[in-house]
Amino acid sequence: MCTLAAKFFSKREQVVALLSCVDTSILSVLPAPIVSMSDRAPEQASTSKDQVSHGRTSQERKSPGPSPEGLLPAQHWTQLEEVRDEDADDTDSALGDNASSTASLTSSILEYRTILGRSFHSERGNAQYWGSIDAEQNEAMDINHHVQTLLLDGKLHLAPLDNVERVVDIGTGTGLWAIDFADEHPNATIIGTDVSPIQPSWVPPNVQFQIDDCTQEWTFAENSMDYVHMRWLVGSIQDWTALLKQAYRCLKPGGYIESHETSANILSDDGSVHDQTAMGQWGKIFIEGGRKLGRPFTVVEDAIQEKAMEAAGFVDIRATSLKCPIGAWPKDERLREVGKYMYLALTEDIEGSVVFMANLLGWKKEEVFVYAAHLRRELASNKFHPYYRQSILVARKPESSSR
Template identity: 55%
Template sequence: MSDRASSPKKSPKSPSSGASEVVLHDAGHWAALAQDEQDEDTDSSLGKDAESSTASMTSSILNYRTIKGRTYHSERGNAEYWASNDAQQNEVMDIIHHFLVLTLDGKLHLAPLKDDIKSVLDVGTGTGIWAIDFADEHPQAEVIGTDISPIQPSWVPPNVKFDWSALFQEAYRSCKPGGWVESFEASPCLESDDDTVKEGSAMSEWGKFFIEGGKRLGRTFTILDDDLQKKGMEDAGFTDIQTRDFKLPIGSWPKDPKLQEIGSFAFAAMDQDLEGFVLYMASVVLGWSQDEVTVYCSQLRRELRSAKYHPYCRLRLVYGRKPE
């Protein structure tokens, strides 16, 4: 997966946490770009759809904030999170789960867990679909999922603050000797190896929302570039640390059938709810208006649906063992 999705040229490096402040084009740029591209080739690169269901619980933490018609987790615990938690975004999360499992050749994890595993904690469980699938495969195990928004069927979330060093230190403390911790993260940047994702395109600016917004929130989105997963595990004391890098195609452009399927689902996840991903960062953190967000997302959808672009994002899975 990590090599076959790439095109001949070397991928441009994503902005890192040490880079200068990123510059985002305004809505006028995207409106003009859309007008320029109206008569160009717009061969479709549409992906497949998937259905899912979600449920919620009744508690005080369900006092979600509403931002321009979309709901977000409450401010309880001051744990800011950038994605919506409503039904539309929850369906997207289940699509993401599906293509990540496809990326791992149908596996839910890569860490070499024992068959008789007893206790599992899924941090950032989302809709709970990974935890539910794992529990189905391991009926003897107690599986607990936690998240900042209680959109799972029955679990009550704690206030989770994602300080990366503290996260892995707490994971180390909570893990039994001989147990494993696995982290799967994505770069927010859309890249290409054949220069189809050019500077100034909507695709090239997607990651900048999260990198710049994260700086203003005091939260990093350059997890892969800064190698925070491996560093955090090493500092916490984990051993036998293994790292796997993947390229996740967005769209059905790869020639490989497996990557076409993965890319189709990745496209579906983005196309279904671009606003749910970017609205908080663009509107609340960076101060964009609803119209500006709409214009940008319209141009990004146009690019995603065009066969001219060959975008992917980088994924990294890291796992390590607590010594016995």
């Protein structure tokens, strides 16, 4: 019933319906927490206090990214004995199909590529987005938007915005952030850009979506934007400084930029996630694939956002670091909810997330499926206490600029 109803709803209503379906069909059966975050690491007890650090030490800013050493071959997963975890739950996701319209787009934009049976954006431009763009991955992105909102206590941004008129969301994906921001700021015009036409057509009147490649020269006029928002571009950008310089040029003096990025590495503070686990290998797959593409997945580890903002000329740079749990293991109620939804976002379409990079590394389709099965089993188990790191950078264009 949830799937049928979603076809007649607006994009935002679809996600509300989708999450309400998830509440009754999945969240209640996730493994109960068996360990407190505070038992493992005091800084994990609260995102709003202990998990958030403003600014970084010079050592943290300059710390090198993780090495791809220790990446296991694809055959490892097909040869690994399947062990049934009595603590795991194999309940499938009950998420329904996502309806979206791509009217008024040229045929070249709709010429998707197919890699190991999954659809990816066309060869248009220089962008190399690694996530698939079919229904399963789009639903995962929608759930992830909910996760990001929960992490920020319901807020859509951290920048101190006031009376914004023109806003651009770079890499808008399914467009949910742009739609929600437009609802909160009805007097502002919000433009969402992406390389793929996966956004809905039924949107607030102050929202418009454009198919564009952010790695090429932006088409927006100089000094025309009040706020530039970008989220989860990791692995898609070759030159972050060039990207941030484009944002700097388009922003009005005094305008803000906000960049949300994630680490590819799945970690734990108790050693439950290690290099021989599927979770421990997740980041290595992406980091090695990104190295081959020339598009780093160590944006958080190498403080690339901050360095690029400084090089572009931004001032008042403020960094916020977050830990996002995966699964229902945290004792803290809010973080437990975050973890449940992040579990859903990841397990909804592991294959669509990893297949691009796995194919780049020479994996076969069946090897991807077997690896995904091992990862799902680990994620559903109470034996692991995984999380990943995120970094949010907010900065301002000076009121007077010579650049």
